[in-house]
Amino acid sequence: MAQRQVNNSPFLKPFFLKPPMCSLSHSRQRRHTLPASEFRNLTPQDAISVFEIEREAFVSVSGECPLTLNEVLNFLGQCPELSLGWFEEGQLVAFIIGSGWDKERLSQDAMTTHVPETPTVHIHVLSVHRHCRQQGKGSVLLWRYLQYLRCLPGLRRALLICEEFLVPFYRKAGFKEKGPSAITVAQMSFTEMEYLLGGAVFERRNSGC
Numbered sequence: 001m002a003q004r005q006v007n008n009s010p011f012l013k014p015f016f017l018k019p020p021m022c023s024l025s026h027s028r029q030r031r032h033t034l035p036a037s038e039f040r041n042l043t044p045q046d047a048i049s050v051f052e053i054e055r056e057a058f059v060s061v062s063g064e065c066p067l068t069l070n071e072v073l074n075f076l077g078q079c080p081e082l083s084l085g086w087f088e089e090g091q092l093v094a095f096i097i098g099s100g101w102d103k104e105r106l107s108q109d110a111m112t113t114h115v116p117e118t119p120t121v122h123i124h125v126l127s128v129h130r131h132c133r134q135q136g137k138g139s140v141l142l143w144r145y146l147q148y149l150r151c152l153p154g155l156r157r158a159l160l161i162c163e164e165f166l167v168p169f170y171r172k173a174g175f176k177e178k179g180p181s182a183i184t185v186a187q188m189s190f191t192e193m194e195y196l197l198g199g200a201v202f203e204r205r206n207s208g209c
Helices: 026-032 044-062 069-078 137-150 164-172 201-205
Strands: 036-040 083-088 091-101 120-128 157-162 176-180 191-196
Touching (some): 044 069, 044 120, 069 091, 164 176
Antiparallel strands (some): 157 191
């Protein structure tokens, strides 16, 4: 398929976490300004860093990774435009990986399949580096990812599955429950959730798309 052109998206541009205080001298500004952060699509070259963060985050909790290393490589090779990484000083601190899907609900096949040129994104995994948790980075990254998806032509919604304790997190981000998921992983059960990308006129007018 022809890869979606996303280089001009305002949600992939570098930014500073906090602007320097105008009252400080130039030398003090340099010392106290926080490191520049960058959001960009992931590539297969990022796969090892992605998998290390994912493995540490999930294996200790559930004993399973949402994606194997080969699956990470596969999705970053097939649909890098549906991923988003947050980098600080060149180091990956958080990421989301998605793929295309063409059914109303997610099935077991959705866990390993990318269907190109479809209006639905399946969000496989959102993970934050262990040293950067409890800082709100997951919420910030998810918001930027959803706004970024609005800029991709043809996309209408995002689907994901999560364990029950994560439902409030995704509900706060604007997802709605679709009910119990048909997908099971290592005897764990999940709730399927949906986010409509159409959004309000205000949001689209101010998205920078």
